[in-house]
Amino acid sequence: SQQGEEDPQALSIQEGENATMNCSYKTSINNLQWYRQNSGRGLVHLILIRSNEREKHSGRLRVTLDTSKKSSSLLITASRAADTASYFCATDRGGNEKLTFGTGTRLTIIP
Amino acid sequence: KAGVTQTPRYLIKTRGQQVTLSCSPISGHRSVSWYQQTPGQGLQFLFEYFSETQRNKGNFPGRFSGRQFSNSRSEMNVSTLELGDSALYLCASSLELAGGEQYFGPGTRLTVT
Numbered sequence: 001s002q003q004g005e006e007d008p009q010a011l012s013i014q015e016g017e018n019a020t021m022n023c024s025y026k027t028s029i030n031n032l033q034w035y036r037q038n039s040g041r042g043l044v045h046l047i048l049i050r051s052n053e054r055e056k057h058s059g060r061l062r063v064t065l066d067t068s069k070k071s072s073s074l075l076i077t078a079s080r081a082a083d084t085a086s087y088f089c090a091t092d093r094g095g096n097e098k099l100t101f102g103t104g105t106r107l108t109i110i111p
Numbered sequence: 112k113a114g115v116t117q118t119p120r121y122l123i124k125t126r127g128q129q130v131t132l133s134c135s136p137i138s139g140h141r142s143v144s145w146y147q148q149t150p151g152q153g154l155q156f157l158f159e160y161f162s163e164t165q166r167n168k169g170n171f172p173g174r175f176s177g178r179q180f181s182n183s184r185s186e187m188n189v190s191t192l193e194l195g196d197s198a199l200y201l202c203a204s205s206l207e208l209a210g211g212e213q214y215f216g217p218g219t220r221l222t223v224t
Contacts, residue, residue, distance in 0.1 A: 035215075092211070098167040100156065101154040103153050
């Protein structure tokens with residue numbers, strides 16, 4: 001079963017706007033990661049945030065983690081057409097358990 | 112460094128046949144994981160290999176199997192193919208077992224007719 005659930009399932013915004021997507025998970029984690037997937041291709045790692053971190057930035061990406069609510073958000077600022085992709089969160093529960101991926105958010109940037 | 116490579120990229124098989132997919136991880140990576148991705152089920156974990164040993168296994172029937180060689184290259188095999196096995200099969204490598212950042216290959220698109 002999926003550990004992470006992304007919300008919304010799909011999101012369309014105008015180019016230049018900010019995009020926010022959320023991930024909720026069920027059990028305690030070691031770290032949470034976000035990945036991007038362009039249509040029909042492999043996933044690309046975007047950012048990893050550890051359970052003792054609350055916020056992390058990478059370029060136009062900002063990730064927050066609230067372990068008390070078991071949720072994370074990914075903010076993409078000043079969106080571009082090239083940001084059109086599916087975005088997945090993945091949770092690591094530690095102890096050599098597998099990385100578990102969520103259901104994904106399909107982001108469309110309208111030029 | 113070369114990325115993760117998967118062969119073949121596209122494959123068409125008929126029901127009942129078997130198929131073998133190959134994955135070459137990034138040099139130095141000892142962990143290889145396999146995933147099945149379909150529109151209906153999303154990204155489903157198949158198995159993970161580390162130093163030639165299967166360390167984690169997803170909830171798939173025994174028709175799905177894999178192995179890892181001493182050079183960390185991995186293969187997965189699906190026997191007695193069913194229509195529902197049509198999917199994008201993704202391989203990912205990482206330095207360590209489980210949890211860490213994973214580097215994905217471009218995938219093998221399998222179509223079963």
